[in-house]
Amino acid sequence: MIRCVRHAAAFCFLLLVALLVNAGRVQVVQAGSYNGNPANRRIAIARYDQPRGDILVGGARVTGSRDGGGRLRYLRTYANGPLYAPVTGFASQLYGTTLLEGTEDDVLSGQAEELASVPLWNEITRARQRGGDVHTTISAAAQQAAYRGLAGRRGAVAAVDPATGRILALVSSPSYDPALLSGTGTDTTGAWRELNADTAQPMLDRAIRQTYPPGSTFKVVTAAAALQSGEVTDLRAPTRSPDPxxxxxxxxxxxxxxxxxxxxxxxxxxxxxxxxxxxxxxxxVGLAGMTAQAQAFGFNDTRLRIPPAVAKSNFDTAMSPDQVALSSIGQFDTTATPLQMAMVAAAVGNGGTLMTPYLVDSVTNHSGATVAGTQPRTLHRAVSGETAQKLQQLMEAVVSEGTGTNAAIPGVVVGGKTGTAQHGVDNTGTPYAWFISYAKPPGGSSASVAVAVVVEDAEADRADISGGGNAAPIARSVMQAVLAGG
Structure with a gap:
């Protein structure tokens, strides 16, 4: 009898061991494959069973959550969705996340470890951590000024603080309402189809994801290269430049x-x-000098994150002399995002130092305690202080007595550069109107804001004055909003 009991106990022990081994296999070894299985609804249900953390602009929440009552309980909501879509992106139960909703998803969904009030507490208790909040660097007044200025025309605006790299405005037009994509019903799938079929590409973030030929705004880079290389020493001296x-x-x-x-x-x-x-x-100046200068301003950088990825602005590193000449006036294969050209203006306005642009100021947990923050850091020394002063003379002359007078602000020192970028087969497309600028407050020694504006469908002649006519007034309104403390 005892022998039978022993055999039964041994058999039960083996079954228990087998059960534990299998549980370990399922929960540890194969956990990733089960979590990633589209048929596993538990992950999605758990993800949406509590409100998502919010994205804030100037202390105000521009996102929210509402109880939809379904199994995927909480849906994302947006205040002024089209205005802030190039910043927030969307958080969709069907289509995933983009922009800040994507790069900051761990914070917003409550999965980031730094959100826990007590280290490892959630791992011990298995409790769900409430989502944290992401505080952006965006100025509400500057964002609104840029959005109003574009007025639905295709184009984009980027504005930065030259001294810190804080991004003050990111606007892309036309825009869309991210709330249309939040749910899972037929309205959501229909909105997704319509947005993707729209030839105006409202979901394209033109400020950081679209590159354009920069046209004559690139002459800031060329002037910098000529000054840095010693090709030009006296701004007022005649050049041996024929026309044509x-x-x-x-x-x-x-x-x-x-x-x-x-x-x-x-x-x-x-x-x-x-x-x-x-x-x-x-x-x-030559290919080597022009390439080095363009890269000092941020061109050809494939690693720039703000934290959403920024498209690479291009300056070719292998060209013939004629191609270098065309690239030096912002044509041939030279392309730039609006953010890149705002960085060029910012470096000039900041005495030659280019700061790393960033969009997230800080992260707070559900109790309001700051758990992470961004510190300004230098990206490149774009030009020397002496060269920056000479470039400021050039850019300020454009606004005071050149093609950019529409950007002038009474009592404020404004530097700028207009541009008309030709494109299309044999340059038959309607030119893009560009304006880049910086503004110094009264009595200020360095710029407080730098702006780049591009208008795709500018109805203008093929002259740099189109940048001054279509884009400069938008830049002026954005600069005024920042200088007014917005």
Missing amino acids: YRLPGTTVSIGNEAGGCANASVYDAFRVSCNTVFAKLGAD
């Missing part, structure tokens, strides 16, 4: 929309935007 200018090694010549460009000084050529002068300057 034959591209090196070709029979192709380029001209100017403005008059008086033959042998014009860099000061005058920048003020009225002479293509011939700056194409020749770029060719004289």
Whole structure:
């Protein structure tokens, strides 16, 4: 009898061991595959069984959660959705997350370890951590000024604080309401189809994900390269620049929309935007010098995160001399995001130091305690302080007596550069109107805000004045909003 009991006990022990081994296999070894299985609804149900943390602008919540009553209980809501969509992105129960909703998902969904009031407490108790809040660097007034200025036209605005890299505005137009994508019903799938079929691409974040030929705004980079290399030492000295200018090694010549460009000084050529002068300057500086200067301003950077990824702004590293000349006036294969061109203006306005742009100021837990923050840091020394001062002279002349007078603000020192970027087959497309600028407050020694504006469907002549006519007033309103303390 005892022998039978012993055998039964041993058998039960083996069954228990087998059960524990299998439980370990399921919960540890195969946990990832089970969690990732589309048929596993428990993950989604748990994810949406509590309100999501919020994204804030200037202390005000621009996102929220509402109880939808279904198994996926809480749905994402948005205040002023189209205004802030290029910042927040969307959080959809069907289509996932984008932009800040995506990069900060661990915080917003409560999965980030730093949110716990007591370390490892949630692991011990198995309790769900409430979502934290993400506080952005965006200025509500600047964002609204940019959005109103574009007025539904295709284009984008990016504004930064030159001294810190804080992003003050990111606007893309036309926009969309992220709330349309929050749920799981037919309304959501229908909205998704319509948004993706829209030729205006309202879900494209043009401020950081779309690159454009920068046109004459790139002449800031070319002027910087010429000054840094010693090719130019005196801004007022005449240049040996013919009009028209034959591209090196070709029979192709380029001209100017403005008059008086033959042998014009860099000061005058920048003020009225002479293509011939700056194409020749770029060719004289050469590929290596132009590439180094473009990269010092942030071009060709594939790792920039704000924290959403920013599309690479391109300056080719292998070109013939004629291609270098065209690239030096923002044509050929040179492309830039609006954020990149705001960075160029910011570096000039900040005395030559380019700060790393960032969008998240801090993260707080559900109790309001700050658990993470962003500290300003230098990205590059774009140009020397002496070169920055000379570039400021050039950019401020554009606003005071050149093509950018529409950006002038009484009592404020404003520097800028207009641009009209040709594109399309044989440049037959309607030019993109550009304006980049910075503004110094009265009595200030460095810029408080830098802005880049691009308007895709600008109805304008093929001249730099179109940037001054279509884009400069938008930049002015954004700068005014920031200077007013918005």
